[in-house]
Amino acid sequence: MYTTGSKLAATADLQDSGPSRLQRLRLIGPAFVAAIAYVDPGNVATNVTAGATYGYLLVWVIVVANLMACLVQYLSAKLGLVTGQSLPEALRDRMPRAGRLAYWAQAELVAVATDLAEVLGGAIALYLLFDLPLLAGGVVTGLVSTGLLAVQSRRGQRPFERVIIGLLAVIALGFIAGLFVTSPSVPDAVNGLVPQFAGADSVLLAAGMLGATVMPHAVYLHSALARDRHGRQEGEQRRRLLSATKYDVGVAMLVAGAVNLAMLLLAATALQGRETGGSLEGAHAAVGSTLGGTVALLFAVALLASGFASTAVGCYAGAVIMGGLLRRRIPLAVRRVITLIPALVMLAVGTDPTQALVVSQVVLSFGIPFALVPLVVLTSRRSVMGSCANRPVVIVAATLVTASIVTLNLVLIHLTATGAA
Template identity: 70%
Template sequence: MRAAQGFAALRARADLVLLGPAFVAAIAYVDPGNVATNVTAGAEHGYLLVWVIVAANLMAGLVQYLSAKLGLVTGKSLPEAVRDQMPRPVRLGYWLQAEAVAIATDLAEVIGGAVALRLLFDLPLVMGGLITGCVSMLLLAVQDRRGQAPFERVVVGLLLVIAVGFFASLVVAPPSASGAVSGLVPRFDGTDSVLLAAAMLGATVMPHAIYLHSALARDRHGRPTGDRKRPILVATRVDVGLAMLLAGSVNLAMLLGAASALGGMAGVDTLEGAHAGLGQVLGPTVAMFFAVGLLASGLASTSVGCYAGAVIMQGLLRIRIPLLVRRLVTLVPALGLLAAGVEPTWALVLSQVVLSFGVPFALVPLVVLTARRKVMGLDVNGRLTTVLASGATAAIVLLNAVLIGLVLTGTS
């Protein structure tokens, strides 16, 4: 009996050790872009877009598992696998759009950190952006010098801080259960709601996280074979499921909290306005939790985003740039926008729309490659998996097409 219990405990610890890569990728799903889009959606449209968060997180779970599976089965990251299928001119064009996505990602994360530091310490935005960049360099140095496992632990710790920060408002002001349920019915209310839905989708099913997870899983577990492969694939599904459940819950808490506390208020369609509104309605402690959650989100996600950019460049172009050098280069556009006085929340929302347009370029190759027996062998996607992944990709492309049509025609 004791031997069986001891074996079960060892097995549980072994399974726990296998978890981690998906939680690093999940940081991309709770970055400042998510905060801006979800809070804006809740404040302006109440519970209307709850269904977008639920659908986007279900899509994200499937996509992240496929990305991790590709890395584990082939021993290649998604950018490396794409590189092998493309001639050089096409590959360069593909890299340019992926790089634009990476820059948009970094823009959102640095701006979010800067806004949080201004809310907490009244620092100028440019100084806050610099501090966010410097702290992210320290986090990247942990990954560069001590390996992936310590980096994962730091990121998971920040993810828990983010969760506490955004669940605080729900404890003080619980949302309407009937309103949340009604928000599960897919619908829009004018061009602005479509714009926000596209931004929420881009902030949840993030392209750089799709590229990155394949590398994270491969670098953590190598390319398992034989009897070792199946347990790792099962553990990866658990890893993705738990990470997406946590990230999805945090995203939902952001929207529900804004709908409950800020709905109908004027001037709460920015991060600063939302912070002030929460302080006015729920008190300074809840407002402080909001700002701390935003800061943890910015610090963690900008590190993960920079890591993803390096994976993309190395995979597509075979060019390796030190992470700290890349951190300095990608920090410049965000600092430039902050110095120019661009409204931070609007910049965040627009950056997420850019990410939404980049999603198909990551999703289509992922679905195609994981559906090829020549690439995946016995671990090729089943027919149902391919249908679901293809449907998710089609839905994202359709939403973007509707957004373009509404914006160009000026329909409201």
């Protein structure tokens, strides 16, 4: 929740002629919470699968998706700072009741897919680390995420941000460590920057990677995080805060992008051509046999931190979506239990968890346009944003980002419908 104290602290950090590096460091946080969505277990599944199956072929997807994410997350934060509203709240005020309900339904479906990926990832990590049954691991993941949400509810946003940033550091260390043991091929990685596919299956995987990177719930959430941390600002204070927000988003997305790239490079270097069974368990075993038990342990710990942090952030985003669109709020603990049920059911019936992770990311990719199109439209309107409305070059870039994502999804639908995928 937004507090007067946090607003005063933010204002105090902006009193000078411009935000210094130290002041920017004090203001970072909201983008790092949103960045957890970019390194969740769905990312691990799709990036490891991409590297193990196609080597360096889809490096360009991660780079392009991360550049897209920088622009999208900044626009989301800007909307919250300038209007004092989250994206769901801004949509609520401009949609009829039937439209709000339909929009909320698709957003909740995306939230369920998000939670599915995150809980499954935590369950797999607990199995790898402690041989805990997947169903029990899903329950533990749900309980831990509830504890993380309690930090936000009882202590406020800043302590929650610090906990999430700490978990992000664990994730980064765990997935990047392997690259110090085995060095990726620089020429192959550079060649992977050239946009290309290798058949319909690679398009399907690319769509999953995109859905795992540009996350709809992160778009909805970031506008609320920025608003709640800093409040609505005007004039010179707003200009300085927007400048600091660019720094926040840039650093957070750089970290998330580096982690995602490390996942793919590690798989391309150590796992390509090795038998992984198409699962995270198989990938973990292959990492252990190739790079040693320490790297495999760090891999599993990073996956666990990813599951714990991302499921808490995802549940937080679901509360923002419901509260913004419907003016309905239920306790975060209750929401945690409700959204946990589908994942536990899938674990109970024996669904392949890694395959479910990859499919969930494809589902997420279809929810992206519903978040991006209104975000671009609203932030481009002077009636909404005033002098902070998007400039023509930003409008063009944001439109191209949205159009490319929609086009990729249409291609995916065609390939699936014709049986090519």
